[in-house]
Amino acid sequence: MLNLVLFGPPGAGKGTQSQKLIARYNLVHLSTGDLLRAQITQGTELGLRAKKLMDEGLLVPDEVVIGMIDSALNDNKQAAGFIFDGFPRTVPQAESLDQLLAKHDTKVSCMVALEVAEEELVKRLLERGKTSGRPDDQNEEKIRKRVTVYNTETAQVAGYYAQQEKFHALNGIGAIEDIFGQICTILDEQLPATSESSRQATDEVKA
Numbered sequence: 001m002l003n004l005v006l007f008g009p010p011g012a013g014k015g016t017q018s019q020k021l022i023a024r025y026n027l028v029h030l031s032t033g034d035l036l037r038a039q040i041t042q043g044t045e046l047g048l049r050a051k052k053l054m055d056e057g058l059l060v061p062d063e064v065v066i067g068m069i070d071s072a073l074n075d076n077k078q079a080a081g082f083i084f085d086g087f088p089r090t091v092p093q094a095e096s097l098d099q100l101l102a103k104h105d106t107k108v109s110c111m112v113a114l115e116v117a118e119e120e121l122v123k124r125l126l127e128r129g130k131t132s133g134r135p136d137d138q139n140e141e142k143i144r145k146r147v148t149v150y151n152t153e154t155a156q157v158a159g160y161y162a163q164q165e166k167f168h169a170l171n172g173i174g175a176i177e178d179i180f181g182q183i184c185t186i187l188d189e190q191l192p193a194t195s196e197s198s199r200q201a202t203d204e205v206k207a
Contacts, residue, residue, distance in 0.1 A: 004112060006084065006114075011116065013172050031086050066097075073104050116173055118144070170183065
């Protein structure tokens with residue numbers, strides 16, 4: 001099973017790359033943001049609690065997120081693998097994810113971090129806010145707070161995966177296809193030879 005932790009600050013392009021990776025590797029996309037927003041849309045108690053925190057640029061409690069991921073894993077037992085987008089954000093979360101995946105007889109294959117300068121992130125998110133409707137995409141102060149939270153807490157996760165020799169940093173500024181190609185090179189190294197040969201054959205058929 002190919003399990004990718006796709007990492008980077010808000011606005012780094014994780015969502016864009018995730019969709020392309022899903023199509024290439026037939027992975028299931030697990031975005032904690034999407035899972036939480038689904039709860040918000042449904043108007044659940046969790047959704048209302050999450051909305052207040054997200055609007056303030058704060059993180060949702062770990063146990064809530066882990067529970068949602070566990071449910072998603074159970075709902076996709078036949079998946080070829082998963083993209084974890086937006087999680088883990090702290091070392092304790094990374095440890096909890098390792099423990100959860102072990103219960104499902106799998107593990108994180110690698111972590112790819114898209115690195116983008118703060119000013120570029122602010123620019124991207126303000127532009128996204130014009131169409132996303134998300135309050136935290138429309139206020140520069142909240143955007144910078146989210147980036148600060150990422151830099152002071154989330155970036156520590158890179159060290160956790162580096163110790164496991166699973167960490168890969170990529171420049172998140174550039175052509176989408178160029179960045180995608182670099183991610184694919186990293187992921188192809190994680191695939192068994194038989195799986196890689198099968199994927200290449202599928203690509204040739206599509207071509």
